[in-house]
Amino acid sequence: MNDLNTVVESAKAAFAQATTPADLENAKALFLGKSGRITELMKGMAALPVEQKKSLGAAINLAKQAIEAALNARRQALADAQLQAQLQAEALDVTLPGRQRGQGGLHPVSITLERIEAIFGSMGFEVAQGPEIETDWFNFTALNTPEDHPARSMHDTFYVEGGTATAPNLLRTHTSPIQIRHAVQHVKKHRDALGAGSDGLFSGTMPEIRVIAPGRTYRVDSDATHSPMFHQCEGLWIGENVSFKDLKFVFTDFCRIFFESNDLMLRFRPSFFPFTEPSAEIDIQFQSGPLAGRWLEVAGSGQVHPNVVSNMGLDPEKFIGFAFGMGPDRLTMLRYGVSDLRLFFDSDIRFLSQFQ
Ligand code: DAH
Numbered sequence: 001m002n003d004l005n006t007v008v009e010s011a012k013a014a015f016a017q018a019t020t021p022a023d024l025e026n027a028k029a030l031f032l033g034k035s036g037r038i039t040e041l042m043k044g045m046a047a048l049p050v051e052q053k054k055s056l057g058a059a060i061n062l063a064k065q066a067i068e069a070a071l072n073a074r075r076q077a078l079a080d081a082q083l084q085a086q087l088q089a090e091a092l093d094v095t096l097p098g099r100q101r102g103q104g105g106l107h108p109v110s111i112t113l114e115r116i117e118a119i120f121g122s123m124g125f126e127v128a129q130g131p132e133i134e135t136d137w138f139n140f141t142a143l144n145t146p147e148d149h150p151a152r153s154m155h156d157t158f159y160v161e162g163g164t165a166t167a168p169n170l171l172r173t174h175t176s177p178i179q180i181r182h183a184v185q186h187v188k189k190h191r192d193a194l195g196a197g198s199d200g201l202f203s204g205t206m207p208e209i210r211v212i213a214p215g216r217t218y219r220v221d222s223d224a225t226h227s228p229m230f231h232q233c234e235g236l237w238i239g240e241n242v243s244f245k246d247l248k249f250v251f252t253d254f255c256r257i258f259f260e261s262n263d264l265m266l267r268f269r270p271s272f273f274p275f276t277e278p279s280a281e282i283d284i285q286f287q288s289g290p291l292a293g294r295w296l297e298v299a300g301s302g303q304v305h306p307n308v309v310s311n312m313g314l315d316p317e318k319f320i321g322f323a324f325g326m327g328p329d330r331l332t333m334l335r336y337g338v339s340d341l342r343l344f345f346d347s348d349i350r351f352l353s354q355f356q
Contacts, residue, residue, distance in 0.1 A: 004063040007037050011067040015074040024074055031067050038064050105356035109231055109344055112332040113214050116233050119257050120212045123250060125235070128213045130178035133160055136167035138177035142311040143275040158218050158228075171218035175234035176275060178213035179304075179323055183238065183312035203315035208239035214328065224340045231328040236304070238314070238321030244278075244303055247322035251301065255284050259335060263287045267295060276302020276323060296334060299326035 011031045018024035031037050041060050045053050106114070117127055130138075140152055151157065151173060163169035190206035191198060214233040222228055237246065252266050265287065268280040279302035283295040301324035306316035329341055336355065338344070343351050 004041075004059055007031070007041075008063050008066045008070075011037075012070045015070050018074065018078070021075070021078055024071070024078060028071055032064070032071075038067065103356070105353065107344070107352060108332050108336060108338075108355040109328055111355060112328045112335070113231070113233070115258060116212065116214060116254075116328060116331075119254055120235070123253070125210050125212045125237075128178050128182040128211045129215060130172070130175070130181045130213060132172055132216055132218070133162070133169055134172040134177050135163055135169055138180050139170060139172050139174070141167075142180045142308070143176050144305050144307040144311075145274045149274065154220075156220055158220060173219050174217050174325055175213045175215050175232040176323070176325060178215070178234055179236045179275075179308070180311055182211050182213065182236070183209055183314065187313040201310060201315040202313055203318045208237065208242070209321070210237045211235070224342065225330075227329070227341050227345055229345065230341070233326050233328050235324040235326075236321065237323075238304065238309070238312070238319055240318060240320070242321040244322060247301055247303075247324065251282060251299070251324060255298070258331065259284075259286070261286060268301070271300065271302075273300055273302055275305050275308045277305045278302055282324070282326075290337060291334065298331060298334075299324050301325070
């Protein structure tokens with residue numbers, strides 16, 4: 001019996017020493033395997049008389065059960081330890097802040113441009129685009145700008161390579177060249193459709209030109225309210241009977257919707273632009289809020305000059321209309337109460353994220 005206790009104790013000790021499942025299975029073989037200690041003891045009983053066989057057999061069985069129980073306990077303990085180790089290795093600190101993805105958003109000027117497009121879109125205006133590098137013809141000459149006009153001077157215009165010595169290419173100083181580009185395309189399209197040829201000014205029937213043209217523009221200028229790159233949005237409505245009163249209602253509607261203010265007042269102040277005659281500067285006045293009571297200039301406008309209508313390929317005796325050019329940057333400043341234009345182009349996320 002003592003022998004058996006010793007076997008059980010040494011099995012327990014061997015199992016306790018095993019630190020991996022493989023070690024444990026090797027230790028098991030020493031006691032329960034084919035030539036393990038218990039198996040050997042069983043074999044040794046063969047020669048004993050029946051009575052002894054019975055009692056010793058029962059005792060060996062008990063010892064065997066004790067060893068199996070110890071084995072199973074150790075197996076479980078090793079499995080638990082392994083699980084714990086794995087959990088620890090893969091531990092996740094859910095109290096740490098997550099990696100943020102950063103929510104993007106539209107630039108305030110883009111928000112304004114989308115708003116302008118939506119409002120004019122609802123009034124039947126399409127959106128046109130043109131190149132930022134322009135020729136002297138589209139930027140100045142076609143728009144009836146005299147050779148000696150101060151806007152052409154090196155101080156106001158960024159000239160770039162290309163073009164001719166007397167008419168170099170430039171960064172467009174306004175979106176007005178798109179008036180000409182778009183109208184010429186429009187006229188060509190409808191002339192072609194009518195099989196009207198391309199000679200002379202067009203005086204046939206065509207759908208009205210009703211378009212806005214937003215985009216980047218450039219001037220040699222930089223202070224709190226001027227940036228060398230800024231935005232403009234051109235408007236053009238040409239038909240057979242489009243008048244100044246149409247300009248007034250279109251622009252008044254636009255401003256009141258844009259600023260969400262029904263009592264916003266507008267003033268068309270006589271002015272001069274080479275490409276319009278008569279011309280007007282458009283001022284607005286808020287009736288409430290921090291800007292109330294002051295006239296604020298928001299656009300230039302006018303009835304398109306007959307020379308410009310001709311340069312569009314249209315007969316000015318038949319076609320007439322209006323144009324305007326406004327500054328989306330300035331509209332954004334007024335809408336949000338921003339006093340320095342340069343903030344829009346510094347790309348400081350602390351400023352820009354306020355508009356989301
Ligand atoms: N192009 C002018 C500017 O940059 C703005 C302007 C005035 C556009 C009158 C127009 C217009 O279409 O009719 O100052």
